[in-house]
Amino acid sequence: MTDYSYTLLIPLIPFVVFVITGLFGMKWKPIVSGVMGTAGLAISFVLSLLAGYQYFFASAVESYPTIIPFNWLWLSLTDTLQIQMGVLLDPISVMMLVVVTTISLMVHIYSLGYMKGEKGFERFYAFLSLFTFSMLGLVLSTNIFEMFVFYELVGACSYLLIGFYYEKPSAIAAMKKAFIVTRFADLGFLIGILILSFYTNTFDFEKLTQPGSDIYHNIAGLSFMGISALSWAMGLVFAGAAGKSAMFPFHIWLPDAMEGPTPVSALIHAATMVVAGVFTVARLFPVYYFHTPDVLIFIGYVGGFTSLFAAVIAITQYDIKRILAYSTLSQIGYMMVGLGVSGYGGEAGLGYMAGMFHLFTHAMFKALLFLTAGAIIHAVHSNYMQDMGGLRKYLPITHITFLAAALAISGIPPFAGFFSKDEILAAAYHSNKLLFYTEYITAGITSFYIFRLYFGVFWGKNRKYEHKPHEAPLNMTIPLIFLALASTFVGFIPFHNLISPDLKPFATESEPVLITASVLIGLLGIAGAWVLYKKENDMPEKIANWLGGLYTTTYHKFYIDEIYMFITKKILFNLVARPIAWFDRHIVDGTMMGIGAMTVAVSDKIKRFQSGEMQQYAFVYVAGAILFVLTFLYYFAG
């Protein structure tokens, strides 16, 4: 048995780095914090690779074990209610370790160039370290409560980093929005956890996900509003996951989160934190599959809807980071669909495996897309496609790496996205045709919008730039090249040997028809983008005019933000908050003020008794004494 206790160091090193740079970073030169953060993460990265190698490849096994090398009793509330902090290793958490540390390391290196000279450079690195720690803690959680704690921590880091440019009002608005929306969703998560653990008496993933365990007999048969209590619990847990993963209708925070620095968008809002929801569903997959299949298919539908919906919006946007944000939504939807249509055991677990596989490949190519977007923004000082065009001559490395990522997300072989996306489509094809067609259409739209972006930025019109755009420095291009290589080759990793719901390797067979179909729709999307955007022409505008209201609605993101504003401002504020505020101000405060005013008025009247006239006091005293004596005599002496 291999000793895995060193895995504890993987999250702890970034935490220590965070504490040191957070406390002392301001006293040193900024670059010290940057180098420290990067070096610390490099150690974590090496350890993660080691863990991945040892876990998956060092020994041939029938089924992958679930290992808990470290479990510290944190809160011992009662004999049954105990909360641990620990490290749990199983295929998905080891895979996530590799993903998080890889992307985080690339982002750390990239930021050395991208954030150079920014105010708050050391603060940025401290937060990055804190985020990496939280995310690693999240994926290594041994119990659902520990996971909730880290959920909140990554949410807080996301909040801090979105608002990194805290002098910009739009960044402040975006950070508040992200925090409030995800908090609202986390409320559901917490309630779900409470229901679940109340009836099962445990928080541990190991016990919860044990197939055929009898801990659910307490909850069986209970129902609320026609839906079983366990479905409510798992549905609410999914609500939290949907908040983090920005599934419809909680997706509104993610596009706004692009106000943060671009490396943050790459790390948190594309590759790692936003897949926390997918990870949660995958972690609890046996519970969903065996006990609440209704919720599982609901997750699939939410994912499918979000992926189509976000892809359509992405076509019409001009801010390159927003396009990528909607693309992220869409791809996370894919992962949810993969999980939603999956079965358990053997080949039925294809969807689960594909969802995780897509998470892995998506992390690589989406981080790459964001980092190249950062390089583009770095070069032209604008986020908008209208200000770009013909950049391939100026930014050759960025151009090639972007192309690799774009081909990967479009699902063109042999790039990584092809393998994972194809497997999700295959899984959907065999269990749910509706979701299959949704995702199939989305695949076409995906390649269309990403190549619209590609042609619009790197080809299109040759514009004159005020400053000649220049290629990014070496510390920015090295991560790009690394991730481009990853995006090209990680698809060949035999994921079906590594990850499955029942932890046993299984074989997949390729289906030529499906593969051909999915490649064809990808190529179709690229061809469409080629025709419309390769050379500047007025076709896109004509089509937009022809679509009229449909285009405008899409351009305004289906007015979801406006609907939220309407519900919160017009309905909640006017109908609920205002009357309550009035009640508080007039009735509750009024009572207290009335009591105070009455005391003042009475005291104003009776204070005259204290006149300062000594003889008056004496008179009153004597008169009272005489009266008392007379009364006494009258009643008792008579």
Added chain:
Amino acid sequence: MIHGLTIYHFLTVSTLMFFIGVTGFIIRQNLITILLSVELILNSVVINFLVFNRFLYPDQLQGHFFSLFIIGIAAAEASIAIALIINIYRRIHNINADNVNEMKY
């Protein structure tokens, strides 16, 4: 024992003294006179102590000792009162009780 005088005679005198003192305390304006009224009240109480001791418990001495205490305390009180009155006079140049009413709400 003085012949022909009973406890009632003594008590009548002391009661008269007491109420004269109380009345004087309330109606007189001059602070010195008020102080004299207080002395009257105290002395009426001293008489009471002595009379009750003499007529009711002739073989005991508590009443006598209390009388001596009261006389001593009355002397101390008179000296403090007069010191206060002198200070008041220095401030407002009269010793009229109506003018000494600063200590109010």
